[in-house]
Amino acid sequence: MKLRYKRASLIGAAIVAVALAVTLILSAFRSNIVFFYTPTQVANGEVPKDASFRIGGMVVEHSLERQPDGLTVHFVVTDTVKHIPVSYQGILPDLFKEGKGVVAQGVLDLEGRFIASNVLAKHDENYMPPEAAEALKRAKAAEATQTPGTAGSKS
Known part of the structure; x- marks a missing residue:
């Protein structure tokens, strides 16, 4: 075999x-x-089906329900x-509280309930995951544009 073909x-x-x-x-x-x-994206059906x-x-606030088994909890995000209602079976982080930020990983069931496999709570008063902070900011902006006549009014 010639050198050219080997090369x-x-x-x-x-x-x-x-x-x-x-590829791998x-x-x-x-x-x-x-x-x-x-x-909002979950409610609008923008999430993947059968994927985490x-x-x-x-x-x-006041949405946390603990089941008698001590490990199963239900709350709303x-x-x-x-x-969106969330179900989680496991030990919640120490910093998990109503009215505070949370990120949960899991799948959506057929009834629209999010079944979490992992729950993360924010770790101090000033921290929120960048995605969650941006999402809350967009949601508040969208809510402000959908409620005409309330801007600038004081009660």
């Missing part, structure tokens, strides 16, 4: 190996990536526009 076959094999490695890496990223959605995703917002 071409080595270059071809290297290209195939790199393409295979890139992208496949791993695709299967492990988890997207963040707001309660994250939902974030504020825990609605809102972005001030839409409310």
Whole structure:
């Protein structure tokens, strides 16, 4: 075999190996990536079906219900526009409180309830995940534009 053909076959094999490695890496990223959605996006059906995703917002005051088993809890997450009921079985973070920010990861069931596999609470008074803070800001802006005649009025 001529040197030219050996070199071409080595270059071809290297290209195939790199393409295979890139394909495997992208496949791993695709299967492990988890997207963040707001309660409004969930209510509007913009979430993936049968796939895990994250939902974030504020825990609605007086919505936390603990079940007798001590591990199952139900609460409602809102972005001030839409409310999504959440069920979680496990130990909640110490900083989890009603009226505070939360991010939950899980799936949506057929009845529209979010079944969380993981719940994260914000870790201090000034922190909120950037996605959740931006989503709350957009929701408040949308709510302000939908309620005409209330701007500038004082009660």
